[in-house]
Each structure stands twice: as C-alpha cells, then as structure tokens.
Amino acid sequence: MKIAAYGFAEDQGKKLGRILKLSRTNPYCLVDFDPNSLPDLLLVFGEEQFQQPPIAELPPSFQSRLILVGKKKPTTTDRPHIGYPLISSRVLSALDRLTSANEEFFQQETTAEIKEQDNQYEKYVEQAVQQQNQPQAEESAKSTGYRVLVVDDSVPMQKALAIELKSQFDQIEIEFADEGLQALDMVQQNHYDFIFLDIMMPGIDGFETCTRMRKIEGLKKLPIIMLSSKTSPLDEVKGIMSGSSTYLTKPIDSAEFQKVMGRITKWIDNFASE
Incomplete structure (x- = not known):
C-alpha cells in the first residue's frame, strides 16, 4: 500500500519510511507525493497545509484518505490525526484504522464482479x-x-x-x-x-x-x-x-x-x- 507525505522535514520523512517498514499487518511503503498519481493514503504535516493548492485541489473523493500529522489536534473532528513526534505504534495503528475505513478503495469490485x-x-x-433433497447415506x-x-x-x-x-x-x-x-x-x-x-x-x-x-x-x-x-x-x-x-x-x-x-x-x- 502506497503512503505519501506532504510538508514533512527531510529527517521526519526518512523516519516515517522506517516506521512503515515495521508493519506486520499491511505492506506499507513510502512514495513521493504526485497529484497526478495519487497514493493510497496521504499524510499531511500541519493543518495549515490543507489550504495549500496541492492539497486543497485534491478531488473530494480523496479527502477521506488524508491524515493530519501534528502536535495540535485538528479543528474538525472528522479528520484523522496522528500526534507528533512520530511514534511507531501510533502511526501504524492510525494507518490500519483508516485502511479499514476505506476498504472500498483498496478492494474495489466492479459491477461485473459483483x-x-x-x-x-x-x-x-x-x-x-x-x-x-437427495437421500443421505449417513446423517451427522x-x-x-x-x-x-x-x-x-x-x-x-x-x-x-x-x-x-x-x-x-x-x-x-x-x-x-x-x-x-x-x-x-x-x-x-x-x-x-x-x-x-x-x-x-x-x-x-x-x-x-x-x-x-x-x-x-x-x-x-x-x-x-x-x-x-x-x-x-x-x-x-x-x-x-x-x-x-x-x-x-x-x-x-x-x-x-x-x-x-x-x-x-x-x-x-x-x-x-x-
């Protein structure tokens, strides 16, 4: 599963990459953020970044896959949040919860498949x-x-x-x-x-x-x-x-x-x- 980061300092980005490799339940990997090729989940450092064009211009359908990272809790209760500094258990637990909540994105079924x-x-x-309706030779x-x-x-x-x-x-x-x-x-x-x-x-x-x-x-x-x-x-x-x-x-x-x-x-x- 592809995880991208936006607004992170270089050292914190590297730390995040190391944390993702520790997951035993989901195969997470850190990728570069590209608005034209969106990841499965995007971690955004600081709530002010949500007003910046690259994030604000993301499609509405992708908004549920954004996670705020920062010391302060989000001003809205509907946005997932990971506290800072980054702690392995805290990060992986939050990602696992959001993965479950967005399961339709990761295990999509076409109309034909359904x-x-x-x-x-x-x-x-x-x-x-x-x-x-057939007679059974031996009933349990x-x-x-x-x-x-x-x-x-x-x-x-x-x-x-x-x-x-x-x-x-x-x-x-x-x-x-x-x-x-x-x-x-x-x-x-x-x-x-x-x-x-x-x-x-x-x-x-x-x-x-x-x-x-x-x-x-x-x-x-x-x-x-x-x-x-x-x-x-x-x-x-x-x-x-x-x-x-x-x-x-x-x-x-x-x-x-x-x-x-x-x-x-x-x-x-x-x-x-x-």
Missing part, C-alpha cells in the same frame, strides 16, 4: 437445495433449539446459510439483518445463540459491527462467525481484533461449515452447562 458473485451464490443455493448428529442471526445484505447468501443451517439442525430459528445498525438493534432486543456477520455491508462494516457487539453486556462471549468473499489473511486478522470467534469464506463449503458448526455448538453446549 454480478458474477451473485450468480455464484445463486448456483450455490441451487446446488444446496438439490443436495438437501443434529443439535436442536438454536436461535441464529444472519447479518448479510445478499439475499442469495441468506438463503444459502439458511439451507446449511436447516440441514444440520432439527430445530433452528433464523432471523436476518441487511446491515450493521439493524443487527445492533436486534441483538439488544433478542437473544441469539450465535451470529453470522458479513464483512462488506452498506453502512458500518462487519468489523465495526462486531466491535460494537462485543461492548454489549451478554455478547462478550457469544460466537460470532465472520463471512467474507475474499480469502484475505488481513480480513482474518481484522476479524480477530474486532472480536470475531472464527471466519468462513463465501460461498460456503458444506464440509468446512459443518466443522465450524461442530466447534461452535460444542462450545455453546459446554458454556450453557457451566
């Missing part, structure tokens, strides 16, 4: 229905009596998870939420045994939703399974940091799904008996 993903989910649902032991919340804005994915859950559990109640804020309202009004939580959703993403859920009394130990269409180690690390219990890649693999559910339900049963 359509193809939906097609894959539809095919997956059809296959799951066919498998469900089924658990009963669970209430589940599925948080995902994809209707095909909601259907796919419902099929998987109903094929594994004799009695299960499934509720759905299309986005994070709706899910937060639901978990405060209802009891769930475990939650499936998509990462990429309208509004607040799955990471932020999970973080907020963990702050709610009674949800600190609730199993939360994060869902992602990308097999990214970074997503897994972010999920763990936000409080997720485990991680599944979409479309769901039935064998892997059963393994995860086996671990989750075993933990729930043991926890409930204590």
